[in-house]
Amino acid sequence: MNLHPDRCFSPEPARRGVARTLYAAVKDLPLVCPHGHVDPALFSNPDYRFGSPAELLLIPDHYVFRMLYSQGISLEAQGVPRRDGGPTESDHRKIWQVFCEHFYLFAGTPSGQWLTQELVEVFGLTEKPSPTNAQRLYDSIAARLETPEFRPRALFEQFKIEVLCTTDAASDPLTHHQAIRSSGWSGKILPTFRPDAVVNLDALGWRESITALEQASGVSVTTYAAFLEALRNRRAFFKSLGATATDHAAVTADTTPLSDSEASTLFDRALAGRSEPGDAARFTAHMLYTLAGMSADDGLTMQLHVGSHRNHNKTVFERFGADKGADIPVAGEFTRNLLPLLNAFGTDPRLSLILFTLDETLYSRELAPLAGHYPVLRLGPPWWFFDSRLGMRRFLEGVVETAGVWNLAGFNDDTRAFCSIPARHDVWRRVVADWLAGLVVEHVIDEADAAAMATALCYDLAKTAYRL
Template sequence: MTPLLGASRADATTTWSLHPDRALPPDPAQRALARTILDETARLPIVSMHGHVDAALLADDTPFPDPAALFVTPDHYLVRMLVSQSTSPGPVRDAGVRSVADLGVAPALGAPEGTPPAETDPRAIWRRFCAGWSAFRGTPTRAWMEHVLIEVFEAPVRPSLETSDALYDHLADRLAQPEYRPRALFERFGIEVLATTDGPADTLDAHARLAAAGWGDRVIPTFRPDAFIEPMRADWGDHVDALGVAAGIDTTTYGGYLDALRARRLAFVAAGARATDHGHELLDTTPLSAEEAERAFDCARAGSLDTAGARAFTAHMLFQMAAMSAEDGLVMQIHPGILRDHDGPDARRFGPNIGYDIPIQAEFTRALRPVLEAFGHHPNFRLIAFTVDETAYSRELAPLAGAYPGMRLGAPWWFLDASDAMRRFREATTETAGFRNTSGFVDDTRAFCSISARHDLARRADASYLAKLVGEHRLDLDEAIDAAIDLAYRLPKESYPSPVSSLSPLEAAR
């Protein structure tokens, strides 16, 4: 029997394929309704408004180097799962995975002595991934990888140790062809607009090159200031100095620091940006007085600000970011509740983003109150809140989004961007916030080739949920189809509009 979320049974001699009803309901009547709904969204353009693909990938448009560099080494979902199996008896350990280095992750700059060097043989990395394919059963990584390998790269066989070399050769052949270069795949995926993530001091050179090539309204930057507003970071002062250089403004004073942030935000708006992005471990938006903020900034610059003071300053700066969003119209995205680099020794050896970012309990009701009281009814303000704490959906986020016109609830992301978690999200939030107080689907990925796979899975999950509502006679079929189109296409566009600045021309010029 073919598994619901898997491909048909495949080995070295059979053709690998995707089941057309994957992730749809098993009940025949609901499945038929879900198919009808999915048919109306499956071919809609992709609006990818929250992601982490490097703009230089598309600006340079150079071929991807090899299957391991494309699919394995940069994917923290994939790497973390294989490393989690590295000390257990089984195929992953037998394939030689002992640490992230065995999957091609290079040591960090200044890594301690004894840090293992990164594997440099891409075929060996690929074999290790293929040997561990069974570890991904039932995971979203499995669903995305199947979609990409089969639908995009026409992979003939399922990954396994026995098929790894033949599969590697097949993929390497495809990657050498011009239709598998980044811009060609962008067109093939049907991406209408792709938002990247960029620091305030970034030159945005790649975006300028894309704009010169006629892609300026299709690949747009997103303003990510975390490192610039967290004085607890050891390199915060360096970031503030770089901000001043990028803005051409002296950032040794608190006033200059704020002016530089405003100036860089306007530079991002000029480059097509529609949003900011804020990912902090703890969420607080309590503002300080101007005098308190200036004292905290001066102490931070002098290296004498304590932990409590640093957290209070970051909370104050989140409030300032909201105030600036009300001025310049950039949508404010917030996604707190991640303890980053949980494995400190591995972070020192290999740096961040290697799979050890772990969710913690998040609180939104009190944390967002200062911002929502100040700007939640402002016509030029939009806040989109994301979480990896599912318990916050029905308890806090849906009621907040269902009350404040300036707030929308972001799609499930990171650990929750799987079909079952997407269903739970709809069940937890729809009765309080409805559909239109959500952002529609955003993919939050740096894995470029998985963008179409993630949107396909989200559209299937929403079609399944909407089919249930139709089957229970809570929606008519035409309403369900209209809601599905909203979630897949209209709402992401509406949630991330082009900024309409409330600044006067004189203020904007300043």
């Protein structure tokens, strides 16, 4: 198991040659990580230790246990904790063994690519996981995790991360972010304001989230107006700790605003526990519109992640909770859905709005034409299932001809798996270099164009789109 220096490059010698040159110029650029789900607790305690190899690499990674689950290995056997605290496999060596026995399932998948690169580059392994070497690999990783080089702060520096943005609930006190700031450590870890838990009226525990918002903001959220005040209050707090962006998830991109009185009615009904069918969807649409206005006001870049049908497998959701590999995309629509928002804020120079989709048909049909027109729009990189070698190529193929490169938002790794960050950025940088090399050898652009586009895609655009 070695990492070939030309991986992800076309084997065609002319293209590969240009790809190598382009990649060489971007491979060591600092990593800009404007969107992701790494736990800030990793960095607030200088002595934070990752747990066992299974705790670090398997148990929390829904990309991994999803694949074994699809082949009949239960989540219990993979050590995924149950909501009711019921028994699951607690022998991490066994969990690791099962993973290694099924490592072949990841051949050709991005998880396979990331895990391989992580094992080789971060943990110095050279053997492909297999039933026979599983325990030996476990020992090797466990030994490394004991060393000071494997404290998160040390890895952060080794990975050359310039900035890492986390994703945090509206009511989050940002204790870890504050601790990191006051610790004097130079690592830049910034919060991102994600108010989904209070914006989505049908979110599990919405009422509790509102209470938490009240406590965090000091605003008594008894009316819709107070709700908006509390949100503004928290946005300001996030900004004070360095946040430059917000993030919003929705099933559709609907941004139809309501009148204040309609919005109040829906919000009051929710407070009273008497929401009606459709209330949540209408309120979310209204809030996306309203939050765009807030972003225009306070300058926080707005991210919109659209199109995941969450918790598709009811049994898994009931037993294990959310984010367990059972979120499935649905078809999307932006042209009509974004019309209200864009007609209100689409040319506002204060706003930066970054769009993400799980429906690849939107790349060329809707997203690139929209981004190639509206000044506020930037297109986020291929998301989730499409954060992959082929997904990236389809993205570049689908959007660049219409939107150009400068209407994109570069890359983000969107991961909670901290140790996979370098591998994820590396795939992007390689695919970008190879794709641009394809344009060069077909004489569509020259090498100077390609070099500028590569740097933009691998570094500059993420910083400008997120105002970092």
